[in-house]
Amino acid sequence: MSTIETLPGTRDILSPEIGYWQRLEAIAREILAKAAYREIRTPIFEQTSLFERGIGEATDVVGKEMYTFKDKGDRSTTLRPEGTAGVVRAFIKNSLYAQGDVQRLWYTGPMFRYERNQAGRQRQFNQIGVEVLGSADPRADVEVLAIASDILKTIGLTNLRLDINSIGNKEDRQNYRQALIDYLTPYKEELDPDSQDRLIRNPLRILDSKNPRTQEIAADAPSILDYLGENSRRHFEKVQQMLTDLGIKYQLNPRLVRGLDYYTYTAFEIISDDLGAQATVCGGGRYDGLVKELGGPDTPAVGWAMGLERLILLLQQLQPAPTNALDFYVVSRGDRAEVQAVLLAQKLRSFGFSVEIDLSGSAFKKQFGRADRSGAVACLIIGDEEAESQSVKLKWMASKEQSAIAQSDLLEKAEELRCQIDSIKNT
Numbered sequence: 001m002s003t004i005e006t007l008p009g010t011r012d013i014l015s016p017e018i019g020y021w022q023r024l025e026a027i028a029r030e031i032l033a034k035a036a037y038r039e040i041r042t043p044i045f046e047q048t049s050l051f052e053r054g055i056g057e058a059t060d061v062v063g064k065e066m067y068t069f070k071d072k073g074d075r076s077t078t079l080r081p082e083g084t085a086g087v088v089r090a091f092i093k094n095s096l097y098a099q100g101d102v103q104r105l106w107y108t109g110p111m112f113r114y115e116r117n118q119a120g121r122q123r124q125f126n127q128i129g130v131e132v133l134g135s136a137d138p139r140a141d142v143e144v145l146a147i148a149s150d151i152l153k154t155i156g157l158t159n160l161r162l163d164i165n166s167i168g169n170k171e172d173r174q175n176y177r178q179a180l181i182d183y184l185t186p187y188k189e190e191l192d193p194d195s196q197d198r199l200i201r202n203p204l205r206i207l208d209s210k211n212p213r214t215q216e217i218a219a220d221a222p223s224i225l226d227y228l229g230e231n232s233r234r235h236f237e238k239v240q241q242m243l244t245d246l247g248i249k250y251q252l253n254p255r256l257v258r259g260l261d262y263y264t265y266t267a268f269e270i271i272s273d274d275l276g277a278q279a280t281v282c283g284g285g286r287y288d289g290l291v292k293e294l295g296g297p298d299t300p301a302v303g304w305a306m307g308l309e310r311l312i313l314l315l316q317q318l319q320p321a322p323t324n325a326l327d328f329y330v331v332s333r334g335d336r337a338e339v340q341a342v343l344l345a346q347k348l349r350s351f352g353f354s355v356e357i358d359l360s361g362s363a364f365k366k367q368f369g370r371a372d373r374s375g376a377v378a379c380l381i382i383g384d385e386e387a388e389s390q391s392v393k394l395k396w397m398a399s400k401e402q403s404a405i406a407q408s409d410l411l412e413k414a415e416e417l418r419c420q421i422d423s424i425k426n427t
């Protein structure tokens, strides 16, 4: 029979790569908990209209990349292409705004976009994201940036750039929009087809184009920073001042507009020079217009999303895969010995040890070979003799030292063993 392949743009994540994922998730979880963010889990599929309204129909995500289908009840359904729209929908549906001034939320999970599959770009990919809902204060912008920076630093990525911009509020953008249209119109024929299409509908997004000629033209476009009103300017200055105070380096990038329509004021990206074309590992900003747009009360908000595949690609260039070294490998042979091995393993696990038990029933020699390959710190051996006397042989894999000990004594010495094992693991 023919084997079944994974679909393009999807993949299995196996050991040892999974070690990077688990460590990254654990670090993010801890940092987010310390900053009082609460996890939220929303559905992986939602009504298509949520994304059409929440992301904007003129974006690539909605226009080209969504996995949209009719379910058996004839509902237009879409696999979530990003996390923010679902979180905002949940915020509104569950009246989270009634629970206090500010909601700090985070999520992680798979997102789906029908894109060309390449390194760092998949059709099912994973993000961690945060959303702070209910604060217009520039301190919220800086808080989420500081958290992103903390996570990236703690996992061991330091060679990253932070680009920031302000795209102002609606009014500023209206003024800028006209200036941009005036500048771009004479070049209309030279723009890529998508950008020609956007010239009137959504000219800001032309700055985001990946087409080289369009980028060249956009390089000399007027800067949005010259069109910011008083409020926007003050907000942006405060963000920059606090970033400096926190020692977070950044550079201004007036072409940074983000792909999504609901952003206001601060926009940012964290970029790596070690990833080739798929260089952005984190993107975010303020989106004061979205909650209202989706039918909720007027609520300012700011957040970001990190692409985990790209972070893992970077970590693989820098560090060996983190592993969880096993404490004990249990080898046994003979009916009574095998049952005692199961009981002993279970007890050791309840004391907090990690224990793998050999189920093969094969000769001791073969089981010892597997004990060696398991990476366990110590091996426990139960044969007929040990079963008879309710004892066990304890063998330290590195030194090959071996001693016999009563099974009950082994458990009584759990604390001492823990120390010994940890000190071996740490050398």
Ligand code: ATP
Pocket: 082, 113, 115, 120, 121, 122, 123, 124, 125, 126, 127, 259, 278, 279, 280, 281, 282, 283, 284, 305, 306, 307, 308, 309, 310
């Ligand atoms: P890009 O310009 O690379 O397409 P984007 O602007 O579409 O990115 P966002 O919607 O801001 O990306 O998503 C945030 C992050 O999620 C990105 O910076 C990236 O790290 C990651 N990401 C987005 N799309 C993909 C994908 N198809 N495969 C892997 N990671 C992705």
Ligand code: MG
Pocket: 060
């Ligand atoms: Mg994209």
